[in-house]
Amino acid sequence: MSALTSYRVTWEQKGIDKSHTETCIVDSDDMTRPGDPEQRNGLLRKMLAIRYLPTGYAVPDNVVLQDVVPVCNCEPYPGQDCAFAYHGGERFYLTASSQPGYEVIRDHHREKVLGNVCHTLSVEFLTLVREKYGHQ
Template sequence: MSVLTSYRVTWSQKGQDKAHTTTCIVDSDDMTRPGDSEQRDELLRKTLAIRHLPTGQVVPDNIVLHDVVPVCNCEPYPGQDCAWAEHEGHRFHLETAARPGYEVIHDRHHDHVLGTVLSTLSVEFLTLVREKYGHQ
């Protein structure tokens, strides 16, 4: 099943200082290595080159990515409201676990615990969960 994931991308043309921010969509069907950020970035550079560079310069290598931020799946286009806007756009969040030294990753969509993780690893784990699942 194809999954569309939106990204807010800040980029510039190689050799230029002026940065631009735009929204791009990556289709999971276009990825042979799901979750590979290098392949995702290559697809983003290709899309941006086609959209914004003049004929003759439409090469992904002419695009420099400065920042790639996933946009929740319920907000694929600018102007649409996010279902989790009241939570700063975050479907997944950390809560203190009953067990000392652990935190749980909570999923607001299903209102259940996704996983329990050591407090020292919780932020990294939460980041991976948000990148992988977004608001699907």
């Protein structure tokens, strides 16, 4: 199943100190390694080069990514508020667990527990959950 993810990308052309911010969409069908940020960034650089660089410079190596931020997919129209704006735009968050050495990953949408995670891995796991599921 194809998944489209929007990103707000700040970039500049190599050798030119002027940054631009654009919204780009990545289709999971274009990725052989879904969830791989390196492959995602390569697709974004290619897209930006083709769309914005002059002929002769339109190659991914001429695009320097400064910042790549997923755009909340619960924003049906540009400028409309995110359903999770009250929570800092985050659907998933960590809370303390009743088990020592663990933290709980919760979902603001249904206030349900996604799972207990060892505290040494909780932030990394939360980041993966946020990247994979966003605000779907």
